[in-house]
Amino acid sequence: MLPEIISRADLRExxxxxxxxxxxxxxxxxxxxxxxxxxxxxxxHDWPVTLLGGGxxxxxxxxxxxxxxxxxxxxxxxxxxxxxxxxxxxxxxxNWHQWVCWSLDHGFHGLENLSLxxxxxGAAPVQNIGxxxxxxxxxxxxxxxxxxxxxEVQQFERKACRFAYRDSVFKQHPGRFVILRVRLRLSTxxxxxxxxxPLAAAWKSTGLQRPDSRVISQLVCQxxxxxxxxxxELGNAGSFFKNPLVTAECAAALLERWPELPHYxxxxxxxxxxxxxxxxxxxxxxxxxxxxxxHRQQALVLVNYGGARGMEVMALAADIQQDVLSRFGVELEMxxxxxxx
Numbered sequence: 557m558l559p560e561i562i563s564r565a566d567l568r569e570x571x572x573x574x575x576x577x578x579x580x581x582x583x584x585x586x587x588x589x590x591x592x593x594x595x596x597x598x599x600x601h602d603w604p605v606t607l608l609g610g611g612x613x614x615x616x617x618x619x620x621x622x623x624x625x626x627x628x629x630x631x632x633x634x635x636x637x638x639x640x641x642x643x644x645x646x647x648x649x650x651n652w653h654q655w656v657c658w659s660l661d662h663g664f665h666g667l668e669n670l671s672l673x674x675x676x677x678g679a680a681p682v683q684n685i686g687x688x689x690x691x692x693x694x695x696x697x698x699x700x701x702x703x704x705x706x707x708e709v710q711q712f713e714r715k716a717c718r719f720a721y722r723d724s725v726f727k728q729h730p731g732r733f734v735i736l737r738v739r740l741r742l743s744t745x746x747x748x749x750x751x752x753x754p755l756a757a758a759w760k761s762t763g764l765q766r767p768d769s770r771v772i773s774q775l776v777c778q779x780x781x782x783x784x785x786x787x788x789e790l791g792n793a794g795s796f797f798k799n800p801l802v803t804a805e806c807a808a809a810l811l812e813r814w815p816e817l818p819h820y821x822x823x824x825x826x827x828x829x830x831x832x833x834x835x836x837x838x839x840x841x842x843x844x845x846x847x848x849x850x851h852r853q854q855a856l857v858l859v860n861y862g863g864a865r866g867m868e869v870m871a872l873a874a875d876i877q878q879d880v881l882s883r884f885g886v887e888l889e890m891x892x893x894x895x896x897x
Contacts, residue, residue, distance in 0.1 A: 644664065
């Protein structure tokens with residue numbers, strides 16, 4: 557049975573940027589059956605469909621026509637145990653951070669570096685979320701997704717997801733697949749990843765000698781809170797720009813002029829640059845522009861100071877992109893999805 561469809565719904569509370577835009581119709585679905593009912597109704601009425609997870613990686617740029625479907629399915633379970641590893645499964649609507657905490661409560665290791673990332677489990681594979689040296693693809697097992705072109709539920713193994721830096725087949729084909737549930741393979745023994753310097757320093761300050769995933773999770777939360785604003789207090793979508801990948805030749809030229817530029821050589825020969833450093837060096841950190849601005853502590857984060865509209869956010873982002881391109885010859889790519897308008 558399909559839940560109530562809410563007409564002219566304000567989405568301000570359903571996106572972490574806190575942008576007030578209206579959905580022509582909104583429905584919150586809690587299982588596969590309700591999802592199919594909602595999609596069938598949209599098909600019958602020829603309504604465009606927008607899928608909404610936790611609303612943490614999007615910018616609403618205008619009203620959303622048709623039907624907005626918010627995934628609210630819940631459920632967590634242990635599927636299989638093997639020597640040294642375990643496979644866990646969760647429904648798409650599960651809150652990501654609560655999912656991480658649940659895995660740690662059960663003695664499973666591998667998600668601690670991804671603590672406190674906003675959003676839902678179902679949205680995590682779309683962006684191949686990552687933080688502090690770990691990406692979702694590192695622990696990914698498989699997922700189930702509804703293919704809207706065929707109506708069939710398809711299982712995706714890791715290779716089929718075509719994961720890349722903040723990318724996947726689901727991002728490359730927006731709207732085609734609805735992720736229903738996700739399975740991850742975690743370790744039953746601690747496997748600390750302390751490559752990120754502030755996290756390594758925080759760990760060292762504890763004086764602990766034995767790896768402890770719970771402590772690492774707590775430290776990750778501390779580091780994130782010190783650098784990133786809480787969306788409940790200051791609307792934002794987390795890191796707004798991807799760290800750009802450039803050729804080795806381009807990186808060498810930049811480093812000759814700016815030797816302090818943070819850079820990370822990649823296995824394919826490219827070099828990842830720190831977008832936040834580029835933006836800060838261009839003088840944008842703490843900049844305000846109408847109702848929006850660049851966070852005072854983290855230049856990679858754009859914020860809503862209250863009453864911002866999506867096009868204000870996009871105008872500021874475009875100004876930053878153009879300035880960084882003119883100064884450094886580097887193109888910044890927006891990380892959140894642009895929705896509506």
